[in-house]
Amino acid sequence: MRIGEVAAASGVTTKALRFYEERGLLPQADRATNGYRDYPEDTIVRLEFIRRSQVAGLTLAEILDILQIRDAGTAPCGHVRDQLAEHLTNLDRHIAELTALRETVAGLHGTAAAADPAQCNAEVICSYL
Incomplete structure (x- = not known):
């Protein structure tokens, strides 16, 4: 071909x-x-x-x-199984990290949404972060 x-x-x-x-x-x-x-x-x-x-x-x-x-x-079956197990472990770790990051960002967003921009302290650049 x-x-x-x-x-x-x-x-x-x-x-x-x-x-x-x-x-x-x-x-x-x-x-x-x-x-x-x-x-x-x-x-x-x-x-x-x-x-x-x-x-x-x-x-x-x-x-x-x-x-x-x-x-x-x-047959690469055992090797593939080991590779997939490693990927599952990495995915689970990454999902846990993303879940923690999402909670952090959601908390910061909640604080920012409830804050009064007129009360912003210019010395800290942005008090939301």
Whole structure:
């Protein structure tokens, strides 16, 4: 398949395909006699995996690790499980941090909404913060 055909079939831009190839996420495409890239049919499956992995929050480096494990002939299931567990831990921590931040901002907003701007102390720049 030519690069344009792969792009159309996968919803990935030709620029992204070249980038993925440069980064090793896609194997180097064979070249036709005219120099055009010639991707195998299974490229679409690989691109779908990359997209699903990105939706799950994996970085391209993490995705590359998984692909390299699979390309070496080993099922990456254990590695993927560990990656997802790490992402869950990070997400839970981030959610807790955002929840605390929201409470702080809501409190500051409540104070600002109830305050009289005429009583503002110019020496502290803004007493709401």
